[in-house]
Amino acid sequence: MARSTGKDAHALFHALRSAYPATPTNLKIIDLYVGFSVFTALTQVAYMAIVGFPFNSFLSGVLSCIGTAILALLRIQVNKENKEFKDLAAERAFVDFVLCNLVLHLVIMNFLG
Amino acid sequence: MAGPPEQAPAPGLRYAFGSVLSFFILLLIGVFAFSIRLFSVIKYESVIHEFDPYFNYRVTQFLTKNGIYDFWNWFDDRTWYPLGRVIGGTVYPGLTLTAGTIWWLLNSLNIPLSVETVCVFTAPIFSAFAAWATYLLTKEVKGAGAGLTAAALLAMVPSYISRSVAGSYDNEAVAIFALIFTFYLYIKTLNTGSLFYATLNAIAYFYMVCSWGGYTFIINLIPMHALLCIVTGRYSSRLYVAYAPLVVLGTLLAALVPVVGFNAVMTSEHFASFLVFIIIHVVALVDYIKGSLSPKMFKVAVTLVVSVGLAVCFAVVAVLVALVASSPTMGWSGRSLSLLDPTYASKYIPIIASVSEHQPPTWPSYFMDINVLAFLVPAGIIACFLPLSDASSFVVLYIVTSVYFSGVMVRLMLVLAPAACIMSGIALSEAFDVFTRSIKFQLPGLSGNSEVNAGDGSSSTVVAQNDAAKTDKREDTLKDRPSRKNKKKEKEKEHVEKAPVKSKVKRLLVLPLEASVVALLLIVLLGAFYVVHCVWAAAEAYSAPSIVLTSHSHDGLHVFDDFREAYAWLSHNTDVDDKVASWWDYGYQTTAMANRTVIVDNNTWNNTHIATVGTAMSSPEKAAWEIFNSLDVKYVLVVFGGLVGYPSDDINKFLWMVRIGGGVFPHIKEPDYLRDGQYRIDSQATPTMLNCLMYKLSYYRFVETDGKAFDRVRRTEIGKKYFKLTHFDEVFTTHHWMVRIYKLRPPKNRIRGKTKKPKSKGSSTTSSKRGGTRKKNPWH
Numbered sequence: 001m002a003r004s005t006g007k008d009a010h011a012l013f014h015a016l017r018s019a020y021p022a023t024p025t026n027l028k029i030i031d032l033y034v035g036f037s038v039f040t041a042l043t044q045v046a047y048m049a050i051v052g053f054p055f056n057s058f059l060s061g062v063l064s065c066i067g068t069a070i071l072a073l074l075r076i077q078v079n080k081e082n083k084e085f086k087d088l089a090a091e092r093a094f095v096d097f098v099l100c101n102l103v104l105h106l107v108i109m110n111f112l113g
Numbered sequence: 114m115a116g117p118p119e120q121a122p123a124p125g126l127r128y129a130f131g132s133v134l135s136f137f138i139l140l141l142i143g144v145f146a147f148s149i150r151l152f153s154v155i156k157y158e159s160v161i162h163e164f165d166p167y168f169n170y171r172v173t174q175f176l177t178k179n180g181i182y183d184f185w186n187w188f189d190d191r192t193w194y195p196l197g198r199v200i201g202g203t204v205y206p207g208l209t210l211t212a213g214t215i216w217w218l219l220n221s222l223n224i225p226l227s228v229e230t231v232c233v234f235t236a237p238i239f240s241a242f243a244a245w246a247t248y249l250l251t252k253e254v255k256g257a258g259a260g261l262t263a264a265a266l267l268a269m270v271p272s273y274i275s276r277s278v279a280g281s282y283d284n285e286a287v288a289i290f291a292l293i294f295t296f297y298l299y300i301k302t303l304n305t306g307s308l309f310y311a312t313l314n315a316i317a318y319f320y321m322v323c324s325w326g327g328y329t330f331i332i333n334l335i336p337m338h339a340l341l342c343i344v345t346g347r348y349s350s351r352l353y354v355a356y357a358p359l360v361v362l363g364t365l366l367a368a369l370v371p372v373v374g375f376n377a378v379m380t381s382e383h384f385a386s387f388l389v390f391i392i393i394h395v396v397a398l399v400d401y402i403k404g405s406l407s408p409k410m411f412k413v414a415v416t417l418v419v420s421v422g423l424a425v426c427f428a429v430v431a432v433l434v435a436l437v438a439s440s441p442t443m444g445w446s447g448r449s450l451s452l453l454d455p456t457y458a459s460k461y462i463p464i465i466a467s468v469s470e471h472q473p474p475t476w477p478s479y480f481m482d483i484n485v486l487a488f489l490v491p492a493g494i495i496a497c498f499l500p501l502s503d504a505s506s507f508v509v510l511y512i513v514t515s516v517y518f519s520g521v522m523v524r525l526m527l528v529l530a531p532a533a534c535i536m537s538g539i540a541l542s543e544a545f546d547v548f549t550r551s552i553k554f555q556l557p558g559l560s561g562n563s564e565v566n567a568g569d570g571s572s573s574t575v576v577a578q579n580d581a582a583k584t585d586k587r588e589d590t591l592k593d594r595p596s597r598k599n600k601k602k603e604k605e606k607e608h609v610e611k612a613p614v615k616s617k618v619k620r621l622l623v624l625p626l627e628a629s630v631v632a633l634l635l636i637v638l639l640g641a642f643y644v645v646h647c648v649w650a651a652a653e654a655y656s657a658p659s660i661v662l663t664s665h666s667h668d669g670l671h672v673f674d675d676f677r678e679a680y681a682w683l684s685h686n687t688d689v690d691d692k693v694a695s696w697w698d699y700g701y702q703t704t705a706m707a708n709r710t711v712i713v714d715n716n717t718w719n720n721t722h723i724a725t726v727g728t729a730m731s732s733p734e735k736a737a738w739e740i741f742n743s744l745d746v747k748y749v750l751v752v753f754g755g756l757v758g759y760p761s762d763d764i765n766k767f768l769w770m771v772r773i774g775g776g777v778f779p780h781i782k783e784p785d786y787l788r789d790g791q792y793r794i795d796s797q798a799t800p801t802m803l804n805c806l807m808y809k810l811s812y813y814r815f816v817e818t819d820g821k822a823f824d825r826v827r828r829t830e831i832g833k834k835y836f837k838l839t840h841f842d843e844v845f846t847t848h849h850w851m852v853r854i855y856k857l858r859p860p861k862n863r864i865r866g867k868t869k870k871p872k873s874k875g876s877s878t879t880s881s882k883r884g885g886t887r888k889k890n891p892w893h
Contacts, residue, residue: 059365059368059375067361067362067365073350073354077354088307096308099308100312100358100362103312103315103316104365107366107369110369111365111368
């Protein structure tokens with residue numbers, strides 16, 4: 001059982017790794033952006049664990065990172081393979097993304113203190 | 114569109130006509146919602162009602178006079194003396210900012226309305242907005258016809274009227290509008306998947322957080338619904354768009370409001386949203402991987418992840434549970450706990466239990482407050498299941514949770530009202546649909562060749578008839594307004610003639626003609642009963658301003674304006690810095706109308722302070738004088754209804770004072786004031802009761818009114834009739850003896866024969882009680 005799971009796991013990773021490069025470049029850029037913001041959020045958590053204050057700036061920073069990561073649902077909306085959003089123009093999706101980011105950053109700047 | 118060419122302009126014209134008609138209907142609904150709430154202005158005057166609105170009014174006055182920065186940083190030292198209250202950080206600013214903005218806008222347009230007028234009329238205006246928001250929400254769930262019906266029902270529902278009459282300037286006036294509007298935007302985002310509406314949803318949620326503490330209902334209902342969708346297999350990326358930005362943006366925006374602050378991430382009320390946030394990400398990830406892998410690989414991935422992830426999951430959950438369980442209330446606030454466990458408040462927090470709005474409702478109050486809707490709601494729930502969509506599952510969840518919460522606290526019937534209106538609107542609209550379709554199908558000679566789809570209009574199988582059937586449906590559902598029904602039927606018959614449509618007929622769903630006509634008439638009659646009840650409730654039951662009372666007797670109308678008389682006396686005959694002590698009910702009114710500093714008020718945030726006042730009221734005169742003197746009190750105010758029969762006076766509330774005082778100061782024991790478990794003030798009352806300050810201040814010189822001292826509320830003669838006050842002077846009693854104001858006598862200059870140390874051998878209860886209060890001084 002262990003041997004077959006080992007082989008299956010290997011095959012799984014191979015399948016995953018082969019599926020990913022198939023995604024188009026613009027989606028990969030968005031994924032890179034998401035990865036960067038998650039990394040920044042983790043750095044802030046580590047800093048907070050070490051230093052310990054101020055709380056509102058920490059909240060603001062972490063939530064900003066999570067927020068920008070969320071807004072990578074732009075990726076979902078732009079992905080041509082996604083049939084739910086086929087009648088949503090990519091430009092409209094991007095404008096929505098910019099608007100939401102504006103509101104998010106306005107709130108964060110206010111909360112940063 | 115297939116069909117004869119002359120039909121091409123007709124459906125377009127019908128569509129335009131329909132939308133103009135619905136616009137005018139909505140306008141009428143708004144006007145109606147506004148005007149049904151004006152009964153109190155007509156019957157009494159344009160005055161602010163009750164207790165809480167006076168505080169909001171005072172805050173709005175401050176805002177309009179001093180501007181927003183001073184308002185945000187305001188520390189109020191005229192209340193909760195000597196503690197003061199940080200207004201900026203403890204008030205929900207939505208209502209005051211809204212009214213302040215309206216006032217400022219009107220004044221900048223040179224329409225000089227006073228702040229009081231704006232405050233009085235804010236609630237009716239926002240109830241019109243709430244009716245329109247209900248239309249939008251129900252339109253998203255079921256269609257325009259249901260929307261119009263639901264809006265009409267909400268404009269009149271007595272439960273909402275009770276908290277939003279002209280003059281009831283309280284948080285719920287704008288909060289219910291914000292609630293419905295937030296739900297509408299959530300459903301709209303769910304239906305369209307557009308990030309624009311998600312942003313608007315977050316902003317509307319922010320307005321809701323600003324307005325009312327009940328925003329925790331939203332932040333728990335929406336995660337519950339998201340979880341429901343995931344569990345029933347309806348996960349889609351539209352759900353992700355609707356949920357994830359709302360949680361992130363919403364939490365940040367909620368943390369911006371000073372009242373909420375860090376509670377947005379630290380209290381248990383918000384944990385549900387974070388939990389579902391994590392869950393939805395896991396589901397989204399699984400969905401993504403499932404899309405990019407073959408099924409066999411996916412199964413392997415699942416087994417691998419499940420075995421590894423489960424261990425990690427358990428560890429994280431264990432840590433979380435330990436964290437939460439370490440706080441005694443598990444991180445929930447007192448009010449939320451009393452909602453989840455209805456017996457909690459009566460066991461631990463008597464103040465929450467004593468508020469009459471927090472009691473469970475009685476069965477008749479359901480019928481009084483939502484009337485006919487009470488039995489239309491189940492029909493609406495069934496209609497929501499045919500077919501079940503994300504939006505209709507949300508509305509079903511909303512009604513179920515709000516029914517539970519309204520059963521715990523009578524005040525939350527207000528949250529039930531919009532849900533009941535939506536459900537009933539859906540039910541009525543569907544019923545109208547079926548009946549009118551049956552009638553249209555069976556009218557002889559007019560629809561001989563045109564067979565209309567008599568079942569559920571959305572399941573037409575042939576594309577060609579889709580458009581025509583849709584316009585037919587719109588025509589049908591627009592006829593829901595009872596007053597316009599007959600006129601519309603004539604027009605609709607002509608249109609049916611012009612547009613013969615052939616489609617599949619479901620004969621089984623067509624009811625006999627007479628039955629349909631009778632059923633339609635009965636539904637119209639039902640609506641008429643509802644309207645009559647609502648107008649009666651608004652006029653008679655919910656329009657009392659409660660600071661002015663009236664009664665009808667054989668010699669005409671008596672007006673009891675005693676409260677304002679007393680506050681006016683206070684503001685004219687005392688110094689600006691004098692402190693007034695009374696029970697917390699009257700705190701807001703005293704600061705707003707009499708402009709004097711009070712000891713405790715309706716905010717009830719400090720239980721010990723209220724218990725101090727309660728103890729003073731329950732103690733004999735000397736002990737009470739000591740307590741009041743230590744608080745720098747100059748005047749004591751009591752409300753007494755014995756002469757006129759006003760039942761909400763302080764003697765009736767006295768047992769709560771004893772309970773709350775006894776909760777902090779153990780020397781006050783409730784059984785001391787009861788004779789055989791019964792609360793009496795007549796000759797059978799206990800000596801503790803007959804000697805306490807409340808009894809003495811209420812009944813001082815009462816025997817002079819009719820010689821027998823008959824208390825009209827308790828319906829007995831009082832126990833101790835002739836007594837003098839040793840530490841207080843009566844300074845004012847209003848015309849009907851409803852408010853009585855006493856002044857503390859200054860301390861004597863010479864104390865005869867007493868040393869500084871309090872006598873420990875005193876056999877009288879007074880000195881031992883005084884020793885007791887000394888020992889239990891809470892300020893040390």
